[in-house]
Amino acid sequence: MECATDPTRTPPEGRAAARPIFLVGMMGVGKTTIGRQLAAALGREFIDLDQAIEARCGVRIATIFDIEGEAGFRRRETAALDEYTRRPGLVLATGGGAVLSEANRRMLSERGCVVYLRAGVDELYRRVARDRGRPMLRAEDPRQRIVDLLALREPLYESVADVTLDTGDQPIIQVLRNLLALLPDRAAAQAPLTE
Template identity: 50%
Template sequence: MALSNIFLVGPMGAGKSAVGRQLARMLQLEFHDSDAAVEQRTGVDIAFIFEKEGEAGFRRREREVIHALTALEGIVLATGGGAVLDADNRAVLASRGRVVYLDASVEQQLERTRLSNHRPLLETPDPAGRLAELMQERAPLYRELATLVVATDGRMVREVAQEIRRRLAAPNEDG
């Protein structure tokens, strides 16, 4: 397989970071996480950025990080769930690598995020409703951008990473 950049998109709780780390190990590529990179650059967590600068401030920082990371060669990048909302992000992701949409149901997202205390968009009385709203808005963008779509509900990280590796290596594979 010709190695190039692989960018993982999808909702929070889809497994982008865990699958990305596993996939990078399998392919002997460098792993990056755009949310972690924002936190590393700013020295504060995303919840703090949301509190002080709002979602717009976070999205600006996220755009800068994604632009920088996608310019690297031979990486696997796990993006934040809302990264696809920005047209510039979509353009650089589409032009600088292969985009894999990790699809997860709202139920699976809720299960995987329920114990997390660093998800500012889920600080609401109805997290399931919020996840459904986010999916309605973002799923068309994930699909439009994706080279391939991989379902993650009820699956082990290694199994998902192996499927991505196999499908990216297959000639003329599409999502």
């Protein structure tokens, strides 16, 4: 599957109907930061799914977890994902656990180009260790929690990925260049990449 124009969709006025690009991967891998830059480079709209859910609910994800539990949050996540994965030309950063649901994996795989952004446990821990707003890291040993989550989720990320890219400790501009080189529709980039 490629990330180029989808000829089966009717283009919105004045814009080619490009296949949406969905970013998946663990918390802290850079989906939001890279997604914003990618959307700007391709002249596309960017949505962070977790931020969209927070805006709709009027509370942080952590509060949704506190009130409704993970199951309640996952229902909201699936509903939002169903809506946003139908929008052509979008760059969508999903939450780290969005791939846990088979329905979500099917939506991602069938409706767009899925980019798995990957980083090692040490790099992920370094990026999120001090972030108290991540309900999945409420554990006695947050680093071990990352290890456990990655073991569970990595096969799911890989199962939906059309493109896999290691983010490591590279500067964002280099990660973006690497990603654009992997996308078939990179020639559509509108913005120059400067440091």
